[in-house]
Amino acid sequence: MAPRAAAPVFGLAKRTMAAATPSASLVRSYSAPVGNAIPLAKKKYVPSHGTYPQGFKVGGIVVGVKPKNTTKPDLAMIVSDVPCAAAAVFTKNRFQAAPVTFSRALLRTAAAADQPSIRSVLINSGCANAVTGKGGLEDAAAMARAADAVCSSSTQKSGTIVMSTGVIGQRLPIQKILDGVPTVYAGLGSSHEHWLTAAKSICTTDTFPKLLSRTFTLPSAAGVEYRIAGMTKGAGMIHPNMATLLGVLATDAPLSQAALPSLLKHAVDRSFNSITIDGDTSTNDTVALLANGTAGGPAVTNDPVSSPDYLAFQAVLTDFAAELAQLVVRDGEGATKFVTIRVTEAASAVDARRIASTIARSPLVKTALYGKDANWGRILCATGYALVSEPGEADSATLSTATIAPERTNVSFVPTDGSAELKLLVNGEPEAVDEARAAEILEHEDLAILVRLGTGSAEATYWTCDYSHEYM
Amino acid sequence: MAPRAAAPVFGLAKRTMAAATPSASLVRSYSAPVGNAIPLAKKKYVPSHGTYPQGFKVGGIVVGVKPKNTTKPDLAMIVSDVPCAAAAVFTKNRFQAAPVTFSRALLRTAAAADQPSIRSVLINSGCANAVTGKGGLEDAAAMARAADAVCSSSTQKSGTIVMSTGVIGQRLPIQKILDGVPTVYAGLGSSHEHWLTAAKSICTTDTFPKLLSRTFTLPSAAGVEYRIAGMTKGAGMIHPNMATLLGVLATDAPLSQAALPSLLKHAVDRSFNSITIDGDTSTNDTVALLANGTAGGPAVTNDPVSSPDYLAFQAVLTDFAAELAQLVVRDGEGATKFVTIRVTEAASAVDARRIASTIARSPLVKTALYGKDANWGRILCATGYALVSEPGEADSATLSTATIAPERTNVSFVPTDGSAELKLLVNGEPEAVDEARAAEILEHEDLAILVRLGTGSAEATYWTCDYSHEYM
Numbered sequence: 001m002a003p004r005a006a007a008p009v010f011g012l013a014k015r016t017m018a019a020a021t022p023s024a025s026l027v028r029s030y031s032a033p034v035g036n037a038i039p040l041a042k043k044k045y046v047p048s049h050g051t052y053p054q055g056f057k058v059g060g061i062v063v064g065v066k067p068k069n070t071t072k073p074d075l076a077m078i079v080s081d082v083p084c085a086a087a088a089v090f091t092k093n094r095f096q097a098a099p100v101t102f103s104r105a106l107l108r109t110a111a112a113a114d115q116p117s118i119r120s121v122l123i124n125s126g127c128a129n130a131v132t133g134k135g136g137l138e139d140a141a142a143m144a145r146a147a148d149a150v151c152s153s154s155t156q157k158s159g160t161i162v163m164s165t166g167v168i169g170q171r172l173p174i175q176k177i178l179d180g181v182p183t184v185y186a187g188l189g190s191s192h193e194h195w196l197t198a199a200k201s202i203c204t205t206d207t208f209p210k211l212l213s214r215t216f217t218l219p220s221a222a223g224v225e226y227r228i229a230g231m232t233k234g235a236g237m238i239h240p241n242m243a244t245l246l247g248v249l250a251t252d253a254p255l256s257q258a259a260l261p262s263l264l265k266h267a268v269d270r271s272f273n274s275i276t277i278d279g280d281t282s283t284n285d286t287v288a289l290l291a292n293g294t295a296g297g298p299a300v301t302n303d304p305v306s307s308p309d310y311l312a313f314q315a316v317l318t319d320f321a322a323e324l325a326q327l328v329v330r331d332g333e334g335a336t337k338f339v340t341i342r343v344t345e346a347a348s349a350v351d352a353r354r355i356a357s358t359i360a361r362s363p364l365v366k367t368a369l370y371g372k373d374a375n376w377g378r379i380l381c382a383t384g385y386a387l388v389s390e391p392g393e394a395d396s397a398t399l400s401t402a403t404i405a406p407e408r409t410n411v412s413f414v415p416t417d418g419s420a421e422l423k424l425l426v427n428g429e430p431e432a433v434d435e436a437r438a439a440e441i442l443e444h445e446d447l448a449i450l451v452r453l454g455t456g457s458a459e460a461t462y463w464t465c466d467y468s469h470e471y472m
Numbered sequence: 473m474a475p476r477a478a479a480p481v482f483g484l485a486k487r488t489m490a491a492a493t494p495s496a497s498l499v500r501s502y503s504a505p506v507g508n509a510i511p512l513a514k515k516k517y518v519p520s521h522g523t524y525p526q527g528f529k530v531g532g533i534v535v536g537v538k539p540k541n542t543t544k545p546d547l548a549m550i551v552s553d554v555p556c557a558a559a560a561v562f563t564k565n566r567f568q569a570a571p572v573t574f575s576r577a578l579l580r581t582a583a584a585a586d587q588p589s590i591r592s593v594l595i596n597s598g599c600a601n602a603v604t605g606k607g608g609l610e611d612a613a614a615m616a617r618a619a620d621a622v623c624s625s626s627t628q629k630s631g632t633i634v635m636s637t638g639v640i641g642q643r644l645p646i647q648k649i650l651d652g653v654p655t656v657y658a659g660l661g662s663s664h665e666h667w668l669t670a671a672k673s674i675c676t677t678d679t680f681p682k683l684l685s686r687t688f689t690l691p692s693a694a695g696v697e698y699r700i701a702g703m704t705k706g707a708g709m710i711h712p713n714m715a716t717l718l719g720v721l722a723t724d725a726p727l728s729q730a731a732l733p734s735l736l737k738h739a740v741d742r743s744f745n746s747i748t749i750d751g752d753t754s755t756n757d758t759v760a761l762l763a764n765g766t767a768g769g770p771a772v773t774n775d776p777v778s779s780p781d782y783l784a785f786q787a788v789l790t791d792f793a794a795e796l797a798q799l800v801v802r803d804g805e806g807a808t809k810f811v812t813i814r815v816t817e818a819a820s821a822v823d824a825r826r827i828a829s830t831i832a833r834s835p836l837v838k839t840a841l842y843g844k845d846a847n848w849g850r851i852l853c854a855t856g857y858a859l860v861s862e863p864g865e866a867d868s869a870t871l872s873t874a875t876i877a878p879e880r881t882n883v884s885f886v887p888t889d890g891s892a893e894l895k896l897l898v899n900g901e902p903e904a905v906d907e908a909r910a911a912e913i914l915e916h917e918d919l920a921i922l923v924r925l926g927t928g929s930a931e932a933t934y935w936t937c938d939y940s941h942e943y944m
Contacts, residue, residue, distance in 0.1 A: 093856035094876040131852065131878075131902055168849035169902035280836045280850070281857035363835065363939075364752045377640035378752070380603065384565035385753035404566040406603075430603055430641035467835075 042208040045330055050192050050213035053227040053252035055081040055294030057188035060201025063180035065126030065166065065173060075177060076201035077184045078121040078248055079151055084290040086110060086118035087260035088161065089268040091285035097130035099162040100286060102140035106159060114257050118290060119158040121248055122147040122181070123202050125233070128244060129164040129172050130283040139174045140164070146181040163286050165204055165233060165244040199231035202246055206234045210327040216316045218253065219308040221297030226253040228316065230324045232287075234277070234331045245328060247272060247287035249321065253313060254293035259302035263314055264289045271321035274353075275463045276360045277332040289317070326463050335465030337369050340448040342414075344459040347403045351387065352460035355404075355451065358386035360464035369447070370466035374438035376411045376424035383409065383451055408454030413438065416446040427454075514680040517802055522664050522685035525699040525724035527553040527766030529660035532673025535652035537598030537638065537645060547649060548673035549656045550593040550720055551623055556762040558582060558590035559732035560633065561740040563757035569602030571634040572758060574612035578631060586729050590762060591630040593720055594619040594653070595674050597705070600716060601636040601644050602755040611646045612636070618653040635758050637676055637705060637716040671703035674718055678706045682799040688788045690725065691780040693769030698725040700792055704759075706749070706800045717800060719744060719759035721793065725785060726765035731774035735786055736761045743793035746825075747935045748832045749804040761789070798935050807937030809841050812920040814886075816931040819875045823859065824932035827876075827923065830858035832936035841919070842938035846910035848883045848896035855881065855923055880926030885910065888918040899926075 038046060060073035088107055090100050110117045122143050129136045140162050147160035164172065188194065199209035213229040230249040255263070264287070272287050293299070300309040330338055341360045346352035359365055362382040368375040387403060411425040422441055423431045441447060510518060532545035560579055562572050582589045594615050601608045612634050619632035636644065660666065671681035685701040702721040727735070736759070744759050765771070772781040802810055813832045818824035831837055834854040840847040859875060883897040894913055895903045913919060 091857075092860040093853060094859070095852050095856035095878050095881075131849070131897070131900065133901055168852070280834055280853055281860060282853055283856065362752055377603070380567050380640070381565060381752055381754055384567035384755065385563075387566070388564040388753060406567050409567075425603070428603065429605055 038208045042331065045210070045327055046196075046208050047192075047211060047213070050195060050211070050229065051215055051227055052190055052192070052195055052213050052229045053250050053292070053294070055252055055292045056229075056250050057081075057190050057194070058198040059184055059188040059194050060197045061180055061184045061187060063124070063176045065124050065176065067173075069126060073197055073201035074125045075180050075184050076123045076198040077147065077181070077188060078198060078250060078290070079185065079188055080119055080250070080290060080292040082292055082294065083116040083156060083159070084118045084292040085116045085255050085257040085260050086161065086288065086290045087264045088286055088288035089264055089272070091281055091283060093281050093283050093285070095131065095283045097128055097164060097284040098132055098136035098140040099129055099143075099164045100284060101137060102144065103161045103163070103286065103288075106144070106161060110159060111257065111261065116257060116293070117157075117159045118161060119151045120147050121161045121163065121288060121290065123163040123165070123246065123248070124172065124177055125165050125202050125204050127164060127166040127170050127172050128168050128284050130168045132169070132171050135171060139172045142174055143177060143181075146178045147185075150182055150185040161288050163202075163246050163284070163288075165202065165246055165284055168283060195229060195231070202231060202233045204233065204244070205333070206331050208331060210234070210324065210331070212320065212324050212327070214316075214320055218297065218300065218312050224295055224297045226251060226295050226297075228253070228320055230320065232272075232324050232328055234328045244282045244284040245272060245287075246284070247321075247324065249287070249289045249317070249324070251289070251291045252293065252295035253291055254295070254297055254299045255291035255313065256299050256301040259300055259310060260289060260291065262302055262305065263310070263317055266314055267318040267321040270318050270461070271325040272328075274322070274356075274461060275325050275329050276357065277329065277335075277465060287321075329463045329465050332465035334468040336445070336468050337466040338446050339369060339464050339466065340446075341451070341462040341464060342448055342459065343451045343453065345452045345454050345456060346458040346460070347453070347456035349458040349460060351403045352453075352458045353462075355383050355386040355453075356460045356462040358382045359449065359451065360462040363467060366464065366467040369442070370468045372439060372442035374413065374422070374424060374433055374435065374442065376430065376433075379411050379449060379451065380409070380425060402455050404453060405455055410450075410452040410454065412450045413441050414448040414450050415441045416444065416448060421450065510680045514803065517682070517799055518680050519664075519683060519685070522667060522683070522701065523687055523699055524662055524664070524667055524685050524701045525722050525764070525766070527724055527764045528701075528722050529553075529662050529666070530670040531656055531660040531666050532669045533652055533656045533659060535596070535648045537596050537648065539645075541598060545669055545673035546597045547652045547656050548595045548670040549619065549653070549660060550670060550722060550762070551657070551660055552591055552722070552762060552764040554764055554766065555588040555628060555631070556590045556764040557588045557727050557729040557732050558633065558760065558762045559736045560758055560760035561736055561744070563753055563755060565753050565755050565757070567603065567755045569600055569636060569756040570604055570608035570612040571601055571615075571636045572756060573609060574616065575633045575635070575758065575760075578616070578633060582631060583729065583733065588729060588765070589629075589631045590633060591623045592619050593633045593635065593760060593762070595635040595637070595718065595720070596644065596649055597637050597674050597676050599636060599638040599642055599644050600640050600756050602640045604641070604643050607643060611644045614646055615649060615653075618650045622654055622657040633760050635674075635718050635756070635760075637674065637718055637756055640755060667701060667703070674703060674705045676705065676716070677805070678803050680803060682706070682796065682803070684792065684796050684799070686788075686792055690769065690772065690784050696767055696769045698723060698767050698769075700725070700788065702792065702796045704796050704800055706803045716754045716756040717744060717759075718756070719793075719796065721759070721761045721789070721796070723761070723763050724765065724767035725763055726767070726769055726771045727763035727785065728771050728773040731772055731782060732761060732763065734774055734777065735782075735789055738786055739790040739793040742790050742933075743797040746794075746828075746933060747797050747801050748829065749801065749807075749937060759793075801935045801937050804937035806940040808917070808940050809938040810918045811841060811936050811938065812918075813923070813934040813936060814920055814931065815923045815925065817924045817926050817928055818930040818932070819925070819928035821930040821932060823875045824925075824930045825934075827855050827858040827925075828932045828934040830854045831921065831923065832934040835939060838936065838939040841914070842940045844911060844914035846885065846894070846896060846905055846907065846914065848902065851883050851921060851923065852881070852897060874927050876925060877927055882922075882924040882926065884922045885913050886920040886922050887913050888916065888920060893922065
């Protein structure tokens, strides 16, 4: 390849997308599960009932974002009776889809106002509204305006977070969506079926809808039952351009606007940011949290962040988000295993996390797990290069001889049935592995890999799946 | 999983490996190609002749490192008539195999002495001598001593670099190797067949031996023909514990000992450190360069590094190493494509490299390539998250808004037959892709992906392969 001259550069903001209706050659497709049937093995992950937060109405309808879709709901709406405190964690990908740009700005304004101002979330599946230029931004804003119009009353202005997931590089069929907003709003409700329909509406190649709900209490409001519900859709699909992860969590607990961002970031770092299917981070990844306070009780604030209520909600939210995020791993394309990677006794939390993440992403580890091979060598290799930098970069600031000490490293398989761990490497030396026992452990869908570094007290947990033939 | 107490720690140096003969349950195997047959599609990568550097004798024999191996040469030796200047680049994995530890120390001594002191390289395949404790270090030293014994003369002491590749966690059958050293030494020669046998001897799951040779001249020695030869073996195998990359390069050019480390590092960063099969970095990865000066001419030194001879040899070595390293990608497990990732117009070389590496490692990109899908969305996604840090880490120091500007980003497929590039994304906006043309380009084994960032003038190149069904 010969060196190339720089091409002329046009600012994206100066242009609108040429084609609102993309040419046929541009259209990419994905295969949604045929007939919306949920695979037998996944049915256990779909709840048959739930207890949902008060003051939220949800639902979903078919608008046909993808022209051939006439049966699968693809427009979801979540509306609170009253304005909510809200926060979101967005993709760090430098190419951010229009709904990310729009919603980020909206929530920045909400945070600055420091009072509840979000009434709804509007989500379409089938088209990601990503890499769509100025026109895409206008579409995202139009979605929010349409939702605001149906939600607003004379006394209170609305605010709508928008999300999109689906193919990249295509404009939304925006009129279909705008026309659908009054319809989806008219059909909203608070039953389990309404929540399940909403959860189904945000799916793309997911083989099952991902919905959870839970009740909890807070120390300073004895006797008040709070509720939290959440829906998510999967990342890491083999189908073209389908790697978006979305999540919406809603609670009727009285969280202050100021408290939400730190609570959500803490939870997402330990849940949605601690899972990997394929290691890719999409243009659209968004997880939002809405709190409407409808259940009553004293406000939970971040002043101080050491208050019992703040810490109690932080624990509830983190645990709930982790359970929700794990459903995404359960639905990894072709995955046959659900694997918890736990790194303990690390010199720092960042080191522990980096090592857990590297093991979780290692193709060699993931294929060994699929092959039911108790291959501690691959786990060890991934551990050993987790903190290594690329040539030309400074070594990781966290890398120190204290972080990984081969002679202190232990690797075990921990069965999830409570039986004894199987030691593979003890203080840097290979165990004579009982292969029959290893095979027994590897027969199960669930498995934990424990890496004890012996150099500190920090730890991190990651969840991953195997790579199977079906992934390819 | 309950929190675990720290296990007692024993220093590796205080213990020897318990089992020199590992128990049966520990033994892992890999599948070498049946009957050593080279697949038809790979035969074109195996040379039928070569011009090899003067003053080197090489060869390989069967010693049966793996008990069942009675036909495949598994002990290679490279010997120079006179002491060589030598350098090596070793794995950065924190778990380093015994031969890495041994050879690193040897070359540190050689560098300090600042004069040619290495006579030979001894390499076994079949067992990596990794995670083998103090006993493993003793085995590596014993290999070197055995080679030194047959190479040394009364007038000059020898020095031997050792390398091992194969299964991890098992001790070498050291006596077989020691017994084989006089035999392999006795059979050394300088013919093409000798070089090819040596190249075969270092293979594990490789489907073909990887050997190249080339002649070159240097500015200040007009009329002197120099020669360089190299052999390598593959990384990134699906088979257990087989991810070692080894390389040995030998030249008869008169390089000074002081000049070698910087020359080799420059070349390896742009060759062996710019390829990826599966992104894993093994415990044994080693690339060594020996220069015996036998062809004569004025010494090439690094004083100054801007001298015409230094720069000329740097270019020859880098180019040669890249060609050799690319053979490893050609032999990626189940790979059907050889893909060059070229990132240009970057704000810095480190950024360019990080982005090229991230694209090259992205499972979504690699599966799309196997699926012959002109999926610029996945390439864009990988570009967009290449510089993103893990939660809890500081963002990459190199990350700036200047590095990736969506509206300046261009993505193209560049055919290797010299025909026009196929633009997929122009200044951040998707092209109406000619899918017929894309399919045509993707039919070929070779393909280049060009990402022009439009934010600077730095660039980097990476080589990768696709993920096919066979990989799993």
